[in-house]
Amino acid sequence: MCLSIPAKVEQIEGYFARVTVGGATYQANLQMLDDVKVGDYVLLHTGFAIQKLNEEEAKESLEVFEDFKKLNEQLDEEEKDKGERIV
Amino acid sequence: MIKFIDEYRDREIVGEFVERIRNISKKPVNLMEVCGGHTMAIQKFGIPSLLPAHINLLSGPGCPVCVSSRQFIDHAVALSRLNDTVIVTFGDLIRVPGSSSNLDKEKASGADVRIVYSILDALQIAQQNPDKKIIFLGIGFETTAPGTAIGMQQAKQKKLNNFFLLSSHKIMPPAMKALIDEGVNISGYIAPGHVSTITGSKIYEELSEKYKVGCVISGFEPVDLLKAIYMLVRQFEEERPAVEIAYKRAVNREGNIKAQKALEEVFILKEDWWRGLGVLPESGLQLNEKYRALDAGNFQVEIEPTREDKGCICGEILKGLNTPKDCKLFGTACTPQDPVGACMVSHEGACAAWYRYNR
Ligand code: SF4
Numbered sequence: 527m528c529l530s531i532p533a534k535v536e537q538i539e540g541y542f543a544r545v546t547v548g549g550a551t552y553q554a555n556l557q558m559l560d561d562v563k564v565g566d567y568v569l570l571h572t573g574f575a576i577q578k579l580n581e582e583e584a585k586e587s588l589e590v591f592e593d594f595k596k597l598n599e600q601l602d603e604e605e606k607d608k609g610e611r612i613v
Numbered sequence: 614m615i616k617f618i619d620e621y622r623d624r625e626i627v628g629e630f631v632e633r634i635r636n637i638s639k640k641p642v643n644l645m646e647v648c649g650g651h652t653m654a655i656q657k658f659g660i661p662s663l664l665p666a667h668i669n670l671l672s673g674p675g676c677p678v679c680v681s682s683r684q685f686i687d688h689a690v691a692l693s694r695l696n697d698t699v700i701v702t703f704g705d706l707i708r709v710p711g712s713s714s715n716l717d718k719e720k721a722s723g724a725d726v727r728i729v730y731s732i733l734d735a736l737q738i739a740q741q742n743p744d745k746k747i748i749f750l751g752i753g754f755e756t757t758a759p760g761t762a763i764g765m766q767q768a769k770q771k772k773l774n775n776f777f778l779l780s781s782h783k784i785m786p787p788a789m790k791a792l793i794d795e796g797v798n799i800s801g802y803i804a805p806g807h808v809s810t811i812t813g814s815k816i817y818e819e820l821s822e823k824y825k826v827g828c829v830i831s832g833f834e835p836v837d838l839l840k841a842i843y844m845l846v847r848q849f850e851e852e853r854p855a856v857e858i859a860y861k862r863a864v865n866r867e868g869n870i871k872a873q874k875a876l877e878e879v880f881i882l883k884e885d886w887w888r889g890l891g892v893l894p895e896s897g898l899q900l901n902e903k904y905r906a907l908d909a910g911n912f913q914v915e916i917e918p919t920r921e922d923k924g925c926i927c928g929e930i931l932k933g934l935n936t937p938k939d940c941k942l943f944g945t946a947c948t949p950q951d952p953v954g955a956c957m958v959s960h961e962g963a964c965a966a967w968y969r970y971n972r
Binding site: 529530532534555557558559560567569571572574577579580581 | 650756759869
């Protein structure tokens with residue numbers, strides 16, 4: 527019941543949007559959000575869009591993961607050089 | 614590929630986090646999740662098996678159905694026996710055992726009990742059945758309660774005088790405080806992702822400061838959870854507990870203001886009973902003066918005396934003091950097909966999640 531899923535906004539009519547998750551279509555009430563646009567991703571919970579997903583943040587966090595991988599490799603190299611755990 | 618999901622299940626990134634956690638974690642530590650969605654995800658993705666043995670993940674009071682009182686079910690059962698009444702609820706609730714019955718059994722013996730996905734469906738039922746009283750069972754934390762608030766606002770606007778709410782809605786921070794007050798050993802909370810979507814990260818600030826406990830808000834994919842655990846372990850090792858967000862694509866400090874306003878307009882805080890924790894002040898949501906006429910609590914019904922099941926240790930499990938495997942009934946007398954306690958009914962309950970993924 528607590529589940530909320532990322533859904534893509536396909537069409538907006540008044541307070542309602544048609545949203546899709548994978549292939550399935552649902553209706554989402556938009557009364558809790560401002561400025562939702564077609565193409566946005568929202569979290570869908572018991573028939574309500576409860577938040578817009580922030581693509582910038584998502585992209586950034588995925589980039590951080592990439593950096594993180596590089597950092598890990600780097601640290602591993604250094605650790606190997608020194609023969610001890612750094613972090 | 615499903616956007617916002619698949620990229621957070623990337624095996625390589627998961628591996629990186631696991632390695633980094635193993636590298637920085639030195640001391641034994643207890644981390645607790647307080648969200649049913651996390652309970653499920655942690656078991657489903659086998660997160661504990663990826664971590665060093667001294668990082669102990671505890672399950673807390675995060676499943677709304679599990680923490681709600683048996684009296685709430687008994688109350689709903691009593692209401693379902695009234696004439697011309699329709700009980701409308703989320704599917705999770707219908708099989709939760711009451712003292713001597715449950716809603717499923719009442720339905721089988723003729724009561725009008727209907728399952729909906731949203732309170733908006735319940736409003737429709739009310740509009741289509743003006744000669745019946747429609748009672749919606751409101752259950753859930755800050756994620757779900759704003760939907761109920763908007764539903765009640767609509768009922769009022771549309772002057773639906775046959776629509777009522779029986780509320781078991783609760784808010785999370787009082788329970789997080791109560792656990793520490795009770796002496797449960799918790800060094801960090803994996804804070805609930807979708808509760809925080811609504812409330813913002815600010816609601817944990819007082820708790821984190823006062824109790825010196827870390828609160829890192831996590832999403833529901835493996836990368837999210839491992840990132841949150843990594844941040845909590847780092848805080849713990851560096852002895853600087855704080856509120857941090859590991860789920861920034863959906864959570865910020867302020868939360869969803871419109872949803873918070875809807876809550877304020879419709880509800881007031883009241884003391885409420887939590888399984889395992891007992892009565893906590895200002896932890897439940899009740900309709901306020903303006904909406905009192907729509908409160909199904911006003912109906913005159915006789916509620917049977919509450920009888921708890923012997924042997925069910927749900928309460929201890931919800932406090933993180935035991936795991937489902939410590940219960941003698943787990944998997945034998947108590948299964949998802951024939952549940953003894955609420956923790957085995959809801960998918961988000963610890964017992965149900967363990968039964969499904971970790972038996
Ligand atoms: S296994 Fe069943 S009886 Fe045991 S604690 Fe869980 S819900 Fe209660």
